[in-house]
Amino acid sequence: MNNKPHIIVEPTADGSATLFVKELDEHYHSVKGAITESQHIYRDSAFLHRSDGTPIRLLEVGFGTGLNAVVTAMVADEQHPVHYISLEKYPLEAQLLTTLAHDAIVDPTLLRAIHDSQWNTPIPITPYFTIEKRISDYLVDPLPQSIDVVYFDAFAPDKQPEMWTPKAFARLYDCLNIGAVLTTYCAKGEIRRLLSSLGLTVERLSGPKNGKREILRATREK
Numbered sequence: 001m002n003n004k005p006h007i008i009v010e011p012t013a014d015g016s017a018t019l020f021v022k023e024l025d026e027h028y029h030s031v032k033g034a035i036t037e038s039q040h041i042y043r044d045s046a047f048l049h050r051s052d053g054t055p056i057r058l059l060e061v062g063f064g065t066g067l068n069a070v071v072t073a074m075v076a077d078e079q080h081p082v083h084y085i086s087l088e089k090y091p092l093e094a095q096l097l098t099t100l101a102h103d104a105i106v107d108p109t110l111l112r113a114i115h116d117s118q119w120n121t122p123i124p125i126t127p128y129f130t131i132e133k134r135i136s137d138y139l140v141d142p143l144p145q146s147i148d149v150v151y152f153d154a155f156a157p158d159k160q161p162e163m164w165t166p167k168a169f170a171r172l173y174d175c176l177n178i179g180a181v182l183t184t185y186c187a188k189g190e191i192r193r194l195l196s197s198l199g200l201t202v203e204r205l206s207g208p209k210n211g212k213r214e215i216l217r218a219t220r221e222k
Ligand SMILES: C[S@@+](CC[C@H](N)C(=O)[O-])C[C@H]1O[C@@H](n2cnc3c(N)ncnc32)[C@H](O)[C@@H]1O
Pocket: 027, 028, 029, 061, 062, 063, 064, 065, 066, 067, 068, 069, 087, 088, 089, 090, 091, 136, 137, 138, 139, 153, 154, 155
């Protein structure tokens, strides 16, 4: 993908909009439902599953539209405090984020605060949700350490295979605390085996309603 890809806004089946990248022939979210995917795969199956009242350090691979971030911010509270670090190599233009109209389906004040927050520094959005958006190449730049939750939301393996290699996952594994969980929408056998080969315990979970049949959750048990 070059720095100025051709990106258009498209509706998804649950009424929330996503983006389509023509050069990659790829969407930012499931066409079966963008917000449904964020809530089920990332918020519920990873963050709320792992959250135990202690502050969570969360790493998102691919900030994109910020939908996963705001969906998480909306449930962050005294019982679920989180430092949310999100990596993005190609930040989207503000105009595109406005056209998506995600402010109609999430807390608009939180969404705006997340979108307006400065890059490359931690910014407290609420007492329980701090965002740290990093303009960063996941494959090259140093990764944050001591991570409890990973939202692995890269473009699909057939569209961006370099994000899904054994080498890249081995580097990610080294950032994980014991007990850390990673979820992703991709349940391919090849990815499942790769995560297992690193020593992670991998579960296949049901996908979002009306969406993908299965998703993956990988846990670092030791
Ligand atoms: C499926 S989208 C993420 C959707 C996002 N989580 C959301 O809630 O809107 C994948 C994202 O990964 C980003 N990306 C691609 N290559 C990357 C890299 N090497 N490092 C960091 N981000 C990358 C893309 O620009 C895109 O925003």
